[in-house]
Amino acid sequence: MNLANTRSRGANLADDPRGDGNADSLTPAVSVRDLRKSYKRRDGEEVLAVDSVTLDVAPGEFVVLLGPSGCGKSTLLRCIAGLEQPHSGTINLHGHTSYSSQRRLDDPPEKRNLGMMFQSYALWPHMTVFDNVAYPLRARKAAKNDVSARVERVLEMIGIPELGRQYPGQMSGGQQQRVALARALVSNEGLILFDEPLSNVDAKVREQLRLELVLMQRDIGFAAIYVTHDQIEAMELADRIAVMQNGKVAQCGTPREIYETPSNQYVGRFVGSTNELNGRVTELTGDDLVRVDTQAGSVLATRGSQDVTTGAEVSVMARPEKCRFETSPSASVNAWEGTIAQTMFLGTHVEHLVKLADSDVTFLVRQSEDNIDAPRVGDRTFVSAAPEHLRALSS
The missing domain is CATH 2.40.50.140 (Nucleic acid-binding proteins)
Incomplete structure (x- = not known):
């Protein structure tokens, strides 16, 4: 993969996520304020999955939501994506309010100006790489010429222009990851959400894919929110880690801050040996x-x-x-x-x-x-x- 030529194009992608020349590099890619989301169990007990979370993600920043199963990290990610409806709070994406309980505003996922990579990559096996990457644009009724130009551009940016006519089953795990990332990038959102995309591969492959992902993110420049329960993965990928506990952000800081100066027993025990x-x-x-x-x-x-x-x-x-x-x-x-x-x-x-x-x-x-x-x-x-x-x- 040739990353040397992607930096300038990636900077444009991240700085102008909507492609209209009006992006402000000081405006957070994501701004979550006092977000709450609860569920009711069959016995009627209410479970607060996301409890008054406030979090900002800067343009080009890689933030990892880290914690065990049931801590609320995936629910928070899905709320940002528009796949779950919170009960209160606000979500701003690139300076635009996508959710506000006070204003009774809740944009659907397709209007949230973000891409998403799922745990399984979710590639259509009967579609070529080109068609998989083009799918979000075609779903939005983009012009045919615009679809071709943008797909070819993003495949070149990711370093796989020669794979356009191949099918997912003909590629390695690393190549499939790049295809999924290209599909997430093709709409020029500048923000990608990752829902444990490496959990289904073995340890050695996962290590290599983490390296490739962080290099692509640094060079292309998109903002990222990444969900994982793997502390090593969090340390390797993140600019900042938000350690989640019972629906709250227990501590948010750089990997070094989280490891060397944990704020409480929970963070100290969860991140690293102690x-x-x-x-x-x-x-x-x-x-x-x-x-x-x-x-x-x-x-x-x-x-x-x-x-x-x-x-x-x-x-x-x-x-x-x-x-x-x-x-x-x-x-x-x-x-x-x-x-x-x-x-x-x-x-x-x-x-x-x-x-x-x-x-x-x-x-x-x-x-x-x-x-x-x-x-x-x-x-x-x-x-x-x-x-x-x-x-x-x-x-």
Whole structure:
């Protein structure tokens, strides 16, 4: 795929999503305000699937909605697409109000100026690539000459102009993904929604397709909202991640912010591996540090949020790669004696499970694979973590 020549054309596509020359690069591609959507179960219980969500997506930005099944991420995406009707709030797309409960406005999907890629790609098997990509334009009664010109342009932009006469069954998964993306782009919307499009392929292919997708998005310049439960996928693709919990956005930030400074226990546990010590805050020590009495003794940690105050029940979390082995406890403020219970070689790194002495706590310590001083199974050792790498979080 030749991406070198797509940047200038992609910038035009993203900056002018409607093709009328009036796009404002400062206007969000998506602006959601106080959106709510609920369902009723058979027993009459109301379930709030989207709970007062507010979210902006800038032109050319890739935002990932991340969370487990049932957290509301797909419902939010479908509300933006017009496939579900919210109960209240507003949705603005490219500066145009597509949904407003107050104004009783609800544009149908075909008038929302966006493209969408589904989990299965949803390509028509009996249609050629050209006809699959042309389908949205023909459904809108576009002129025949305009259809041909736009389909050929987008196939060239995506890097598959030679596949126009092929059928989906004659192509690889990566090629099918490009066809689905071309169909989503052909209407010049500048915004594409992705509903877990890589969940049906194996891990190795998924890794390659993620790389291709992020390169195409960066070079073409469209805004994207992508739904997934896969934290690695979210980290690789996103400019920002919105972690969803029970219909709400628990935290929205860059991948680094979400990983290194989670706002609560839920985010810390869901994104990446973590070690936890549960306890009660006994002291606020200044410099945004707190002392916590845990099942493994007293520890000094960074205060994760303003509601972490004296007497609060918290979880003290540490990422495995931030933990270190030491020869004695005097070398660190936070150090725990333990025994190496298991060692696992994972190619790029080695992980050690450490059973802490006099407790039922097990710590995971991650080291580079070439560490020649790594302890062995059965060795007695000390595990330490600096206060800036321990984060005290409330629920």
